[in-house]
Amino acid sequence: MCRCHNRSVPSPASLQLIQNPAAAAALLSPARLRILELLESPDSASGLARRLSLPRQQVNYHLRELEREGFVELYEERRKGNCVERVVRAKARSYLLSPLVLGNLAANPDHIADKFSAAYLLAQSARTIRDLSVLSARAQRQNKRIATFSLQVDVRFASAAHRHAFAEELTNAVAALVTRYHDEHADGGRTFRFLVGAHPALARAEEAEPQNLTLE
Secondary structure (H helix, E strand, C coil): CEEECHHHCCCCECCEEECCHHHHHHHCCHHHHHHHHHCCCCEEHHHHHHHHCCCHHHHHHHHHHHHHCCCEEEEEEEEECCEEEEEEEECECCEEECHHHHHHHCCCHHHCCCCCCHHHHHHHHHHHHHHHHHHHHHHHHCCCCCCCCCCCCCCCCCCHHHHHHHHHHHHHHHHHHHHHHCCCCCCCCCCCCCCCCCCCCCCCCCCCCCCCCCCC
């Protein structure tokens, strides 16, 4: 006998943004990360224990913590004899830690003097994630969507001189657009923040090394 809940469970979200330090701490365990990877398809604690070669009690503990912090949700319940087996799944397909998790320790571009450094670009990117974290929470409370715009393109430059020339032309083009469209006193207008950055493209096979970096 199976008591199914899956008809009322919405599809997993594309992205879950983590803003709470306690939730981040609950997530950042190799075993729990692996469990979430496997829970792209619904499974039970006993099924996960077999796939991970771990004791069921240990998997149950990890699942309780993940469910408590909102990373895992009930999919259905299956009755086996006198027992009811809970089948769960991940609530999202991918996850992102907001800089809000770090509080005052989060990267801040205002504290970085070199505006052409990797540290400055990372800090600006972190600020974008932080701002979108706040805006997303506000939009959800109001049942609205955020108006956003993103553009990504890879450009292969023949030389450093070409790269510098491209950056200068891009700067002038953006300045011209800002002059044309920015209206400081428009009634009902809304300010948008545009971030334009560039960095060398990674080859598809490259992965980040699991170590901390200190950037100047």
